[in-house]
Amino acid sequence: MTDPRPTALRSPERRESILRAAVREGLLDPEDALLAGFLDLDAVAATVGSLHRAFPDSVDVLHAFAAKANSLVPVLAELRGLGMGCEVAGPGELAQALAAGFDPERIVFDSPAKTRRELRRALDLGVAVNIDSWQELARIDELLADRADTADRAEHGAPEPRSRIGVRINPQVGGGSIGAMSTATASSKFGIALADEGNAERLVEAFRARPWLTWLHCHVGSQGCTPDLMAEGVAAVAGLARRINGELGRRQVVGLDIGGGLPVDFHSDLAGPGYDEYVERLRVHVPALFSGRFRLVTEFGRSVLAKSGFTAAYVEYTKTSGGRAIAITSAGVQVATRTVFAPESWPLRISAHDATGAEKRGEPVAQDIAGPACFAGDLVARARALPLLEPGDIVVLLDTGAYYATTPFAYNGLLEPAVHGVRVASDGTVRFRPLRRAQTVEELLARTGG
Numbered sequence: 001m002t003d004p005r006p007t008a009l010r011s012p013e014r015r016e017s018i019l020r021a022a023v024r025e026g027l028l029d030p031e032d033a034l035l036a037g038f039l040d041l042d043a044v045a046a047t048v049g050s051l052h053r054a055f056p057d058s059v060d061v062l063h064a065f066a067a068k069a070n071s072l073v074p075v076l077a078e079l080r081g082l083g084m085g086c087e088v089a090g091p092g093e094l095a096q097a098l099a100a101g102f103d104p105e106r107i108v109f110d111s112p113a114k115t116r117r118e119l120r121r122a123l124d125l126g127v128a129v130n131i132d133s134w135q136e137l138a139r140i141d142e143l144l145a146d147r148a149d150t151a152d153r154a155e156h157g158a159p160e161p162r163s164r165i166g167v168r169i170n171p172q173v174g175g176g177s178i179g180a181m182s183t184a185t186a187s188s189k190f191g192i193a194l195a196d197e198g199n200a201e202r203l204v205e206a207f208r209a210r211p212w213l214t215w216l217h218c219h220v221g222s223q224g225c226t227p228d229l230m231a232e233g234v235a236a237v238a239g240l241a242r243r244i245n246g247e248l249g250r251r252q253v254v255g256l257d258i259g260g261g262l263p264v265d266f267h268s269d270l271a272g273p274g275y276d277e278y279v280e281r282l283r284v285h286v287p288a289l290f291s292g293r294f295r296l297v298t299e300f301g302r303s304v305l306a307k308s309g310f311t312a313a314y315v316e317y318t319k320t321s322g323g324r325a326i327a328i329t330s331a332g333v334q335v336a337t338r339t340v341f342a343p344e345s346w347p348l349r350i351s352a353h354d355a356t357g358a359e360k361r362g363e364p365v366a367q368d369i370a371g372p373a374c375f376a377g378d379l380v381a382r383a384r385a386l387p388l389l390e391p392g393d394i395v396v397l398l399d400t401g402a403y404y405a406t407t408p409f410a411y412n413g414l415l416e417p418a419v420h421g422v423r424v425a426s427d428g429t430v431r432f433r434p435l436r437r438a439q440t441v442e443e444l445l446a447r448t449g450g
């Protein structure tokens with residue numbers, strides 16, 4: 001098996017050296033930079049390398065990074081440089097992907113709520129589109145007819161859409177351990193439900209009538225779904241592809257977009273299932289995927305970045321209440337939204353450091369790690385056993401490279417922190433580069449009509 005994430009890139013020692021360098025350089029400062037996100041770009045490159053290696057060379061595959069997991073333009077540009085495409089879910093992410101330099105043909109547009117204008121733009125650019133519903137299919141029919149009319153008037157003949165156009169299927173294989181992240185339940189809001197009465201037949205006829213429908217798509221869930229469940233969903237969609245091609249007597253479905261969703265281990269420095277393990281499960285459940293008959297797209301997000309990022313925050317005050325030790329920090333709901341609102345589903349590991357960034361030693365004491373927001377639930381950990389924290393210490397929220405500081409929640413006017421890219425040279429020198437500046441109070445005022 002390939003080693004998906006070399007342990008040297010996941011070690012507490014490496015994080016500590018990055019943290020110490022950040023303090024030395026003032027990227028973390030008890031007055032001016034109380035909170036910041038960090039993304040280890042060497043570790044990201046290793047993870048993306050493991051993704052590329054996991055799929056055999058004989059398969060034509062585009063790994064489209066799910067932009068919602070971390071849509072900072074320099075991060076997207078970095079992933080483009082590592083050979084990835086980009087999956088987007090609306091005009092904002094499309095703009096971010098284009099700004100990051102992705103070719104439109106390497107961008108995939110998924111959303112259950114695409115507007116006419118968004119679809120027209122995607123078709124004009126040649127961005128791949130996965131249709132989510134029967135009504136969206138009808139809308140695409142209209143848009144393509146409009147384009148044909150325009151072309152006819154210009155005496156050019158009806159143009160075939162440049163975009164790869166597919167249909168998102170809900171394979172209805174069931175949910176994972178987090179309801180809100182499970183997109184292949186019987187009644188999920190996403191895609192066309194494969195097992196619902198009449199839908200499979202209707203899909204075959206839809207493809208028969210539209211030679212430009214050439215892809216099928218599914219995304220079984222994000223976090224909490226096992227690789228086996230994900231592979232079962234892909235198998236159902238591959239089965240539909242074979243049925244369509246069989247009934248039509250032609251190879252119309254040429255590609256399968258198998259989505260993302262590989263779960264991340266939030267409990268240790270181990271990697272969780274690697275891409276190679278997932279590919280093994282896919283080989284078992286869907287051998288046709290590797291026959292070379294289908295082009296593939298993947299849409300991984302969290303598993304590409306989560307373990308390569310962390311969020312660091314100063315402890316401002318400590319107290320005890322009702323016998324519970326509490327550390328009040330600057331990291332709360334604005335950078336750890338899911339963890340604060342759904343702590344059972346999204347536990348985070350936390351490490352404790354002194355003001356120099358060195359890991360704290362000492363007897364573990366159960367402590368609440370609280371954020372700055374003005375509601376009682378703004379806790380990133382409850383009764384967590386850590387060396388007793390003191391004002392001026394630093395807490396580090398681990399595995400937060402995706403969906404955390406880069407996906408902020410606006411509350412109490414809390415400002416979006418800076419995010420720094422990190423590389424460590426072979427001699428141990430730590431180098432930072434800005435991925436996002438910290439938001440300023442002036443920017444916040446402007447945004448809130450001030």
Ligand SMILES: *Cc1c(COP(=O)(O)O)cnc(C)c1O
Binds near residue numbers: 069219259301
């Ligand atoms: C969120 C999402 C992904 C990425 O999921 P991860 O769990 O971050 O890998 C991929 N495809 C679609 C359609 C999504 O909505």
